[in-house]
Amino acid sequence: MNEITPLERRADGGPGPIRRTALHDTLVSHLRDMIIEGDLSPGTRLHEGQLGEQLGVSRTPLREAIKYLASEGLVELVPSRGAVVKRFSAKDVHDMLTVLQTLEELAGKLACEAASDAGIAEVRALHDEMVRRYKVGDRLQYYKLNQQIHSAIVQLAENAALADMHGVLQTRLKRIRFIGHEGPEKWAAAVAEHDEMIVALEARDKAKLSEVLGRHLMNAWERVRASV
Amino acid sequence: MNEITPLERRADGGPGPIRRTALHDTLVSHLRDMIIEGDLSPGTRLHEGQLGEQLGVSRTPLREAIKYLASEGLVELVPSRGAVVKRFSAKDVHDMLTVLQTLEELAGKLACEAASDAGIAEVRALHDEMVRRYKVGDRLQYYKLNQQIHSAIVQLAENAALADMHGVLQTRLKRIRFIGHEGPEKWAAAVAEHDEMIVALEARDKAKLSEVLGRHLMNAWERVRASV
Protein backbone atom coordinates (compact mmCIF):
# COMPACT_ATOMS: atom_id res chain seq x y z
CA MET A 1 0.00 0.00 0.00
CA ASN A 2 2.41 2.65 1.18
CA GLU A 3 6.01 3.24 0.41
CA ILE A 4 8.49 1.97 2.90
CA THR A 5 9.64 5.13 4.56
CA PRO A 6 12.46 5.78 7.00
CA LEU A 7 11.40 5.60 10.60
CA GLU A 8 11.00 9.04 12.03
CA ARG A 9 13.01 8.97 15.14
CA ARG A 10 11.32 11.03 17.76
CA ALA A 11 13.71 13.92 17.99
CA ASP A 12 15.04 14.36 21.46
CA GLY A 13 13.67 17.07 23.67
CA GLY A 14 11.09 18.95 21.64
CA PRO A 15 7.76 19.99 23.09
CA GLY A 16 6.97 16.51 24.34
CA PRO A 17 7.39 16.24 28.11
CA ILE A 18 9.81 13.32 28.03
CA ARG A 19 10.73 10.73 25.50
CA ARG A 20 9.21 7.49 26.66
CA THR A 21 9.08 5.69 23.37
CA ALA A 22 12.21 3.68 22.90
CA LEU A 23 13.26 2.73 19.43
CA HIS A 24 12.17 -0.81 20.12
CA ASP A 25 8.54 0.15 20.64
CA THR A 26 8.53 2.42 17.63
CA LEU A 27 9.97 -0.29 15.44
CA VAL A 28 7.51 -2.89 16.66
CA SER A 29 4.56 -0.62 15.97
CA HIS A 30 5.90 0.37 12.61
CA LEU A 31 6.50 -3.18 11.44
CA ARG A 32 3.15 -4.25 12.81
CA ASP A 33 1.46 -1.53 10.81
CA MET A 34 3.40 -2.44 7.70
CA ILE A 35 2.20 -6.00 8.00
CA ILE A 36 -1.39 -5.05 8.76
CA GLU A 37 -1.63 -2.55 5.96
CA GLY A 38 -0.15 -4.95 3.48
CA ASP A 39 3.18 -3.28 2.82
CA LEU A 40 4.63 -6.60 3.84
CA SER A 41 2.37 -9.28 2.46
CA PRO A 42 2.16 -12.82 3.79
CA GLY A 43 5.10 -14.97 2.82
CA THR A 44 7.41 -12.00 2.38
CA ARG A 45 10.83 -12.49 3.84
CA LEU A 46 11.92 -9.79 6.23
CA HIS A 47 15.29 -8.98 4.80
CA GLU A 48 17.30 -7.59 7.67
CA GLY A 49 19.89 -5.63 5.76
CA GLN A 50 17.54 -4.16 3.21
CA LEU A 51 14.67 -3.45 5.57
CA GLY A 52 16.98 -1.96 8.14
CA GLU A 53 18.45 0.38 5.59
CA GLN A 54 15.03 1.45 4.36
CA LEU A 55 13.93 2.21 7.88
CA GLY A 56 17.22 3.84 8.77
CA VAL A 57 17.96 1.45 11.60
CA SER A 58 20.72 -1.03 12.15
CA ARG A 59 20.08 -4.74 12.18
CA THR A 60 20.31 -5.24 15.94
CA PRO A 61 17.16 -3.42 17.08
CA LEU A 62 15.39 -4.60 13.96
CA ARG A 63 16.08 -8.21 14.83
CA GLU A 64 14.84 -7.62 18.36
CA ALA A 65 11.61 -6.17 17.04
CA ILE A 66 11.20 -9.13 14.71
CA LYS A 67 11.61 -11.55 17.57
CA TYR A 68 8.96 -9.64 19.45
CA LEU A 69 6.56 -9.87 16.55
CA ALA A 70 7.32 -13.55 16.20
CA SER A 71 6.14 -14.08 19.73
CA GLU A 72 3.02 -12.13 18.84
CA GLY A 73 2.45 -14.50 15.98
CA LEU A 74 2.67 -12.03 13.12
CA VAL A 75 5.87 -13.39 11.67
CA GLU A 76 7.44 -16.79 11.65
CA LEU A 77 11.08 -17.51 12.38
CA VAL A 78 12.73 -19.97 10.04
CA PRO A 79 16.08 -21.16 11.36
CA SER A 80 18.98 -19.83 9.33
CA ARG A 81 16.57 -18.25 6.91
CA GLY A 82 15.25 -15.33 8.88
CA ALA A 83 11.67 -14.28 9.32
CA VAL A 84 8.70 -14.35 6.99
CA VAL A 85 5.31 -12.72 7.38
CA LYS A 86 2.96 -15.39 8.57
CA ARG A 87 0.28 -16.57 6.20
CA PHE A 88 -3.14 -17.38 7.61
CA SER A 89 -5.40 -19.98 6.09
CA ALA A 90 -9.17 -19.68 6.07
CA LYS A 91 -9.28 -22.18 8.92
CA ASP A 92 -6.79 -20.10 10.88
CA VAL A 93 -9.03 -17.07 10.52
CA HIS A 94 -12.07 -19.05 11.50
CA ASP A 95 -10.24 -20.44 14.52
CA MET A 96 -9.18 -16.98 15.59
CA LEU A 97 -12.68 -15.64 15.27
CA THR A 98 -13.98 -18.54 17.31
CA VAL A 99 -11.62 -17.70 20.15
CA LEU A 100 -12.25 -14.00 19.78
CA GLN A 101 -15.96 -14.68 20.04
CA THR A 102 -15.50 -16.53 23.31
CA LEU A 103 -13.28 -13.81 24.69
CA GLU A 104 -15.68 -11.04 23.78
CA GLU A 105 -18.58 -12.91 25.29
CA LEU A 106 -16.62 -13.04 28.49
CA ALA A 107 -15.68 -9.39 28.15
CA GLY A 108 -19.32 -8.46 27.75
CA LYS A 109 -20.27 -10.21 30.96
CA LEU A 110 -17.43 -8.72 32.95
CA ALA A 111 -17.93 -5.26 31.50
CA CYS A 112 -21.53 -5.14 32.64
CA GLU A 113 -20.32 -5.76 36.17
CA ALA A 114 -17.13 -3.75 36.31
CA ALA A 115 -17.70 -0.78 34.04
CA SER A 116 -18.17 2.72 35.34
CA ASP A 117 -20.95 4.86 33.94
CA ALA A 118 -18.33 7.15 32.50
CA GLY A 119 -16.67 4.23 30.76
CA ILE A 120 -19.94 3.19 29.20
CA ALA A 121 -20.57 6.72 28.08
CA GLU A 122 -17.24 6.73 26.28
CA VAL A 123 -18.15 3.62 24.36
CA ARG A 124 -21.46 5.21 23.50
CA ALA A 125 -19.61 8.23 22.14
CA LEU A 126 -17.43 6.01 19.99
CA HIS A 127 -20.50 4.22 18.78
CA ASP A 128 -22.33 7.39 17.80
CA GLU A 129 -19.27 8.59 15.95
CA MET A 130 -19.02 5.27 14.16
CA VAL A 131 -22.65 5.43 13.06
CA ARG A 132 -21.98 8.89 11.76
CA ARG A 133 -19.10 7.58 9.69
CA TYR A 134 -21.25 4.74 8.48
CA LYS A 135 -23.93 7.09 7.23
CA VAL A 136 -21.31 9.08 5.36
CA GLY A 137 -19.84 5.90 3.96
CA ASP A 138 -16.38 6.45 5.40
CA ARG A 139 -15.25 2.84 5.49
CA LEU A 140 -11.78 3.40 6.90
CA GLN A 141 -12.88 5.46 9.86
CA TYR A 142 -15.83 3.17 10.41
CA TYR A 143 -13.46 0.25 10.52
CA LYS A 144 -11.12 1.92 12.95
CA LEU A 145 -13.89 3.02 15.28
CA ASN A 146 -15.37 -0.44 15.10
CA GLN A 147 -12.11 -1.92 16.38
CA GLN A 148 -11.88 0.76 19.03
CA ILE A 149 -15.33 -0.06 20.32
CA HIS A 150 -14.56 -3.73 20.68
CA SER A 151 -11.31 -2.90 22.43
CA ALA A 152 -13.07 -0.39 24.65
CA ILE A 153 -15.60 -2.95 25.79
CA VAL A 154 -12.79 -5.33 26.59
CA GLN A 155 -11.10 -2.57 28.55
CA LEU A 156 -14.25 -2.08 30.56
CA ALA A 157 -13.98 -5.66 31.73
CA GLU A 158 -10.94 -4.65 33.82
CA ASN A 159 -9.11 -7.86 33.12
CA ALA A 160 -5.55 -7.40 31.90
CA ALA A 161 -5.08 -10.96 30.75
CA LEU A 162 -8.29 -10.79 28.77
CA ALA A 163 -7.22 -7.55 27.18
CA ASP A 164 -3.86 -9.06 26.28
CA MET A 165 -5.27 -12.11 24.58
CA HIS A 166 -7.92 -10.08 22.83
CA GLY A 167 -5.35 -7.61 21.64
CA VAL A 168 -3.14 -10.29 20.15
CA LEU A 169 -5.98 -11.89 18.25
CA GLN A 170 -7.40 -8.60 17.09
CA THR A 171 -3.99 -7.58 15.78
CA ARG A 172 -3.60 -10.82 13.90
CA LEU A 173 -7.02 -10.39 12.39
CA LYS A 174 -6.63 -6.75 11.48
CA ARG A 175 -4.84 -7.66 8.30
CA ILE A 176 -7.78 -9.79 7.23
CA ARG A 177 -10.59 -7.50 8.28
CA PHE A 178 -8.81 -4.60 6.73
CA ILE A 179 -9.38 -6.25 3.39
CA GLY A 180 -12.85 -7.65 3.88
CA HIS A 181 -15.26 -5.32 2.17
CA GLU A 182 -18.76 -6.47 2.79
CA GLY A 183 -21.74 -5.35 0.75
CA PRO A 184 -24.20 -2.67 1.91
CA GLU A 185 -26.72 -5.07 3.40
CA LYS A 186 -24.15 -6.92 5.48
CA TRP A 187 -22.67 -3.64 6.55
CA ALA A 188 -26.06 -2.45 7.70
CA ALA A 189 -26.53 -5.65 9.64
CA ALA A 190 -23.22 -5.15 11.39
CA VAL A 191 -24.21 -1.65 12.41
CA ALA A 192 -27.52 -2.91 13.69
CA GLU A 193 -25.70 -5.45 15.84
CA HIS A 194 -23.54 -2.69 17.22
CA ASP A 195 -26.69 -0.81 18.11
CA GLU A 196 -27.91 -3.76 20.08
CA MET A 197 -24.57 -4.01 21.81
CA ILE A 198 -24.66 -0.46 23.06
CA VAL A 199 -28.19 -0.76 24.31
CA ALA A 200 -27.36 -3.95 26.19
CA LEU A 201 -24.23 -2.40 27.65
CA GLU A 202 -26.07 0.68 28.86
CA ALA A 203 -28.67 -1.56 30.43
CA ARG A 204 -25.84 -3.61 31.92
CA ASP A 205 -27.62 -6.65 30.59
CA LYS A 206 -24.89 -9.29 30.82
CA ALA A 207 -26.70 -12.07 29.04
CA LYS A 208 -27.86 -9.85 26.23
CA LEU A 209 -24.55 -8.13 25.63
CA SER A 210 -22.70 -11.43 25.68
CA GLU A 211 -25.16 -12.92 23.24
CA VAL A 212 -24.98 -10.01 20.82
CA LEU A 213 -21.19 -9.95 20.88
CA GLY A 214 -21.09 -13.65 20.18
CA ARG A 215 -23.55 -13.34 17.33
CA HIS A 216 -21.70 -10.34 15.96
CA LEU A 217 -18.49 -12.33 15.68
CA MET A 218 -20.22 -15.34 14.23
CA ASN A 219 -21.48 -13.06 11.52
CA ALA A 220 -18.08 -11.50 11.17
CA TRP A 221 -16.90 -14.81 9.82
CA GLU A 222 -19.66 -14.79 7.26
CA ARG A 223 -18.62 -11.33 6.24
CA VAL A 224 -14.95 -12.07 5.75
CA ARG A 225 -14.96 -15.70 4.69
CA ALA A 226 -15.16 -14.74 1.07
CA SER A 227 -12.03 -12.64 1.22
CA VAL A 228 -9.76 -15.26 2.75
CA MET B 1 16.05 -23.30 43.11
CA ASN B 2 18.81 -24.43 40.77
CA GLU B 3 22.18 -23.00 40.02
CA ILE B 4 22.47 -20.88 36.97
CA THR B 5 24.35 -23.15 34.62
CA PRO B 6 25.89 -22.53 31.24
CA LEU B 7 23.60 -23.29 28.37
CA GLU B 8 24.51 -26.61 26.87
CA ARG B 9 24.81 -25.90 23.22
CA ARG B 10 23.48 -28.86 21.37
CA ALA B 11 26.65 -30.16 19.82
CA ASP B 12 26.36 -30.38 16.08
CA GLY B 13 25.83 -33.72 14.47
CA GLY B 14 25.53 -36.27 17.19
CA PRO B 15 22.94 -38.99 17.11
CA GLY B 16 20.07 -36.56 16.63
CA PRO B 17 18.84 -36.56 13.04
CA ILE B 18 19.34 -32.89 12.44
CA ARG B 19 19.74 -29.86 14.58
CA ARG B 20 16.52 -27.91 14.43
CA THR B 21 16.84 -26.01 17.65
CA ALA B 22 18.50 -22.70 17.04
CA LEU B 23 20.18 -20.90 19.88
CA HIS B 24 17.29 -18.48 20.06
CA ASP B 25 14.79 -21.19 20.88
CA THR B 26 17.10 -22.80 23.38
CA LEU B 27 17.67 -19.52 25.13
CA VAL B 28 13.99 -18.69 25.26
CA SER B 29 13.12 -22.05 26.75
CA HIS B 30 15.95 -21.86 29.22
CA LEU B 31 15.04 -18.39 30.44
CA ARG B 32 11.39 -19.35 30.59
CA ASP B 33 12.24 -22.31 32.77
CA MET B 34 14.44 -20.19 34.97
CA ILE B 35 11.58 -17.81 35.56
CA ILE B 36 9.01 -20.55 36.11
CA GLU B 37 11.18 -22.51 38.48
CA GLY B 38 12.02 -19.44 40.47
CA ASP B 39 15.70 -19.09 39.61
CA LEU B 40 14.72 -15.63 38.51
CA SER B 41 12.13 -14.36 40.93
CA PRO B 42 9.66 -11.58 40.19
CA GLY B 43 11.20 -8.15 40.23
CA THR B 44 14.66 -9.46 39.42
CA ARG B 45 16.52 -7.45 36.85
CA LEU B 46 17.80 -9.44 33.93
CA HIS B 47 21.37 -8.28 33.87
CA GLU B 48 22.55 -8.68 30.31
CA GLY B 49 26.28 -8.84 30.89
CA GLN B 50 26.14 -11.04 33.96
CA LEU B 51 23.39 -13.37 32.78
CA GLY B 52 24.99 -13.70 29.37
CA GLU B 53 28.29 -14.67 30.89
CA GLN B 54 26.66 -17.23 33.17
CA LEU B 55 24.88 -18.80 30.24
CA GLY B 56 27.90 -18.60 28.01
CA VAL B 57 26.18 -16.44 25.43
CA SER B 58 26.86 -12.96 24.22
CA ARG B 59 24.45 -10.13 24.85
CA THR B 60 22.94 -9.97 21.39
CA PRO B 61 21.04 -13.27 21.27
CA LEU B 62 20.23 -12.87 24.94
CA ARG B 63 18.57 -9.54 24.29
CA GLU B 64 16.58 -11.06 21.46
CA ALA B 65 15.34 -13.83 23.70
CA ILE B 66 14.38 -11.28 26.35
CA LYS B 67 12.35 -9.31 23.84
CA TYR B 68 10.58 -12.49 22.89
CA LEU B 69 9.72 -13.23 26.50
CA ALA B 70 8.54 -9.68 26.94
CA SER B 71 5.99 -10.21 24.22
CA GLU B 72 4.95 -13.39 26.00
CA GLY B 73 4.39 -11.33 29.11
CA LEU B 74 6.91 -13.02 31.36
CA VAL B 75 9.23 -10.05 31.62
CA GLU B 76 8.70 -6.34 31.45
CA LEU B 77 10.85 -3.92 29.49
CA VAL B 78 11.73 -0.76 31.35
CA PRO B 79 13.19 1.92 29.09
CA SER B 80 16.88 2.50 29.73
CA ARG B 81 16.76 0.07 32.59
CA GLY B 82 16.49 -3.25 30.88
CA ALA B 83 14.13 -6.06 31.69
CA VAL B 84 12.70 -7.28 34.95
CA VAL B 85 10.78 -10.44 35.70
CA LYS B 86 7.14 -9.51 35.79
CA ARG B 87 5.37 -9.61 39.12
CA PHE B 88 1.78 -10.82 39.20
CA SER B 89 -0.70 -9.59 41.75
CA ALA B 90 -3.46 -11.77 43.16
CA LYS B 91 -5.91 -10.01 40.87
CA ASP B 92 -3.68 -10.73 37.89
CA VAL B 93 -3.71 -14.41 38.73
CA HIS B 94 -7.44 -14.39 39.20
CA ASP B 95 -7.90 -12.61 35.91
CA MET B 96 -5.71 -15.11 34.11
CA LEU B 97 -7.60 -18.02 35.59
CA THR B 98 -10.87 -16.44 34.53
CA VAL B 99 -9.72 -16.27 30.94
CA LEU B 100 -8.17 -19.71 31.12
CA GLN B 101 -11.45 -21.03 32.36
CA THR B 102 -13.31 -19.61 29.41
CA LEU B 103 -10.73 -20.94 26.97
CA GLU B 104 -10.81 -24.43 28.42
CA GLU B 105 -14.58 -24.49 28.35
CA LEU B 106 -14.35 -23.73 24.67
CA ALA B 107 -11.62 -26.32 24.23
CA GLY B 108 -13.80 -28.91 25.88
CA LYS B 109 -16.65 -28.28 23.50
CA LEU B 110 -14.47 -28.31 20.42
CA ALA B 111 -12.52 -31.34 21.55
CA CYS B 112 -15.65 -33.42 21.86
CA GLU B 113 -16.39 -32.66 18.24
CA ALA B 114 -12.96 -32.76 16.68
CA ALA B 115 -11.01 -35.32 18.64
CA SER B 116 -10.08 -38.68 17.23
CA ASP B 117 -10.58 -41.77 19.34
CA ALA B 118 -6.84 -42.23 19.42
CA GLY B 119 -6.39 -38.69 20.70
CA ILE B 120 -8.85 -39.30 23.49
CA ALA B 121 -7.09 -42.53 24.37
CA GLU B 122 -3.84 -40.62 24.75
CA VAL B 123 -5.41 -38.24 27.21
CA ARG B 124 -6.81 -41.19 29.10
CA ALA B 125 -3.33 -42.65 29.29
CA LEU B 126 -1.96 -39.40 30.67
CA HIS B 127 -4.77 -39.32 33.15
CA ASP B 128 -4.17 -42.84 34.38
CA GLU B 129 -0.50 -42.11 34.78
CA MET B 130 -1.34 -38.96 36.70
CA VAL B 131 -3.61 -40.82 39.07
CA ARG B 132 -0.83 -43.31 39.65
CA ARG B 133 1.52 -40.47 40.58
CA TYR B 134 -1.14 -39.02 42.82
CA LYS B 135 -1.51 -42.26 44.74
CA VAL B 136 2.23 -42.41 45.24
CA GLY B 137 2.27 -38.80 46.32
CA ASP B 138 4.66 -37.66 43.60
CA ARG B 139 3.65 -34.02 43.49
CA LEU B 140 6.06 -32.87 40.83
CA GLN B 141 5.14 -35.51 38.29
CA TYR B 142 1.48 -35.12 39.16
CA TYR B 143 1.75 -31.46 38.49
CA LYS B 144 3.48 -31.93 35.18
CA LEU B 145 1.03 -34.55 33.97
CA ASN B 146 -1.81 -32.32 35.08
CA GLN B 147 -0.56 -29.55 32.84
CA GLN B 148 0.00 -31.99 30.02
CA ILE B 149 -3.57 -33.21 30.23
CA HIS B 150 -5.00 -29.74 30.02
CA SER B 151 -2.75 -28.97 27.08
CA ALA B 152 -3.66 -32.23 25.44
CA ILE B 153 -7.36 -31.49 25.65
CA VAL B 154 -6.72 -28.10 24.11
CA GLN B 155 -4.75 -29.80 21.35
CA LEU B 156 -7.70 -32.06 20.64
CA ALA B 157 -9.77 -29.01 19.87
CA GLU B 158 -7.71 -28.54 16.69
CA ASN B 159 -7.68 -24.79 16.99
CA ALA B 160 -4.24 -23.23 16.71
CA ALA B 161 -5.27 -19.82 17.99
CA LEU B 162 -6.90 -21.39 21.01
CA ALA B 163 -3.79 -23.44 21.69
CA ASP B 164 -1.64 -20.33 21.41
CA MET B 165 -3.66 -18.27 23.85
CA HIS B 166 -3.98 -21.16 26.24
CA GLY B 167 -0.28 -21.81 26.08
CA VAL B 168 0.62 -18.23 26.89
CA LEU B 169 -1.65 -18.13 29.91
CA GLN B 170 -0.62 -21.51 31.14
CA THR B 171 3.02 -20.50 30.93
CA ARG B 172 2.38 -17.33 32.85
CA LEU B 173 0.57 -19.29 35.51
CA LYS B 174 3.07 -22.09 35.78
CA ARG B 175 5.19 -20.07 38.13
CA ILE B 176 2.24 -19.63 40.45
CA ARG B 177 0.86 -23.11 40.31
CA PHE B 178 4.31 -24.51 40.72
CA ILE B 179 4.28 -23.02 44.18
CA GLY B 180 0.71 -23.65 45.24
CA HIS B 181 0.71 -26.70 47.45
CA GLU B 182 -2.80 -27.59 48.35
CA GLY B 183 -3.71 -29.84 51.23
CA PRO B 184 -4.70 -33.51 50.82
CA GLU B 185 -8.44 -32.91 50.67
CA LYS B 186 -8.19 -30.25 47.97
CA TRP B 187 -5.78 -32.41 46.08
CA ALA B 188 -8.22 -35.29 46.18
CA ALA B 189 -10.97 -33.02 44.94
CA ALA B 190 -8.85 -31.94 42.01
CA VAL B 191 -8.19 -35.53 41.05
CA ALA B 192 -11.89 -36.30 41.28
CA GLU B 193 -12.61 -33.46 38.91
CA HIS B 194 -10.07 -34.84 36.50
CA ASP B 195 -11.86 -38.15 36.67
CA GLU B 196 -15.07 -36.48 35.67
CA MET B 197 -13.28 -34.75 32.82
CA ILE B 198 -12.01 -37.95 31.31
CA VAL B 199 -15.36 -39.65 31.56
CA ALA B 200 -17.06 -36.71 29.87
CA LEU B 201 -14.42 -36.60 27.16
CA GLU B 202 -14.73 -40.29 26.41
CA ALA B 203 -18.49 -39.90 26.22
CA ARG B 204 -17.92 -36.86 24.00
CA ASP B 205 -20.35 -35.03 26.24
CA LYS B 206 -19.70 -31.41 25.27
CA ALA B 207 -21.83 -29.77 27.91
CA LYS B 208 -20.51 -31.94 30.69
CA LEU B 209 -16.85 -31.63 29.78
CA SER B 210 -17.14 -27.92 29.40
CA GLU B 211 -18.86 -27.64 32.73
CA VAL B 212 -16.29 -29.73 34.55
CA LEU B 213 -13.37 -27.86 33.04
CA GLY B 214 -14.94 -24.60 34.07
CA ARG B 215 -15.57 -25.79 37.59
CA HIS B 216 -12.08 -27.23 37.81
CA LEU B 217 -10.54 -23.86 37.06
CA MET B 218 -12.85 -22.02 39.38
CA ASN B 219 -11.63 -24.32 42.11
CA ALA B 220 -8.06 -23.86 40.95
CA TRP B 221 -8.34 -20.29 42.10
CA GLU B 222 -9.47 -21.44 45.53
CA ARG B 223 -6.49 -23.76 45.66
CA VAL B 224 -3.87 -21.18 44.80
CA ARG B 225 -5.34 -17.98 46.19
CA ALA B 226 -3.61 -18.51 49.50
CA SER B 227 -0.18 -18.68 47.92
CA VAL B 228 -0.36 -15.48 45.92
Add this chain to the structure above:
DNA sequence: CTTTTGTATTCTGTATGCAGCATTTTCTGT
Protein backbone atom coordinates in the same frame (compact mmCIF):
# COMPACT_ATOMS: atom_id res chain seq x y z
C1' DC C 1 19.80 -31.03 -23.23
C1' DT C 2 19.53 -32.33 -18.52
C1' DT C 3 21.66 -33.12 -14.24
C1' DT C 4 25.03 -32.71 -10.92
C1' DT C 5 28.69 -30.66 -8.45
C1' DG C 6 31.73 -27.02 -7.16
C1' DT C 7 32.19 -22.28 -6.25
C1' DA C 8 30.84 -17.64 -5.19
C1' DT C 9 27.74 -14.56 -3.20
C1' DT C 10 24.41 -13.22 0.03
C1' DC C 11 22.16 -13.37 4.24
C1' DT C 12 21.60 -14.84 8.91
C1' DG C 13 23.60 -15.62 13.54
C1' DT C 14 26.77 -14.12 17.03
C1' DA C 15 30.27 -11.22 19.12
C1' DT C 16 32.29 -6.87 20.23
C1' DG C 17 32.70 -1.89 20.64
C1' DC C 18 31.06 2.71 21.59
C1' DA C 19 27.86 6.36 23.28
C1' DG C 20 24.28 7.96 26.41
C1' DC C 21 21.60 7.58 30.52
C1' DA C 22 20.94 6.22 35.42
C1' DT C 23 22.68 5.58 39.70
C1' DT C 24 25.98 5.84 43.18
C1' DT C 25 29.80 7.64 45.36
C1' DT C 26 32.59 11.26 46.70
C1' DC C 27 33.79 15.90 47.44
C1' DT C 28 32.77 20.50 48.98
C1' DG C 29 30.46 24.12 51.39
C1' DT C 30 27.80 25.42 55.28
Add this chain to the structure above:
DNA sequence: ACAGAAAATGCTGCATACAGAATACAAAAG
Protein backbone atom coordinates in the same frame (compact mmCIF):
# COMPACT_ATOMS: atom_id res chain seq x y z
C1' DA D 1 28.02 16.30 60.56
C1' DC D 2 24.89 16.96 56.91
C1' DA D 3 23.08 18.50 52.46
C1' DG D 4 23.82 19.29 47.84
C1' DA D 5 26.44 19.02 43.74
C1' DA D 6 29.73 16.97 40.75
C1' DA D 7 32.28 13.26 39.14
C1' DA D 8 32.71 8.41 38.34
C1' DT D 9 31.00 3.92 37.50
C1' DG D 10 28.04 0.56 35.52
C1' DC D 11 24.52 -0.67 32.53
C1' DT D 12 21.55 -0.40 28.61
C1' DG D 13 20.79 0.82 23.66
C1' DC D 14 22.48 0.88 19.19
C1' DA D 15 25.88 0.12 15.58
C1' DT D 16 29.42 -2.38 13.43
C1' DA D 17 32.27 -6.44 12.44
C1' DC D 18 33.08 -11.21 11.73
C1' DA D 19 31.93 -16.24 10.98
C1' DG D 20 29.02 -19.81 9.27
C1' DA D 21 25.14 -21.46 6.66
C1' DA D 22 22.13 -21.37 2.67
C1' DT D 23 21.22 -20.33 -1.90
C1' DA D 24 22.18 -19.19 -6.57
C1' DC D 25 24.92 -19.63 -10.42
C1' DA D 26 28.02 -21.73 -13.47
C1' DA D 27 30.63 -25.25 -15.40
C1' DA D 28 31.30 -29.94 -16.48
C1' DA D 29 29.77 -34.67 -17.07
C1' DG D 30 26.28 -37.93 -18.52
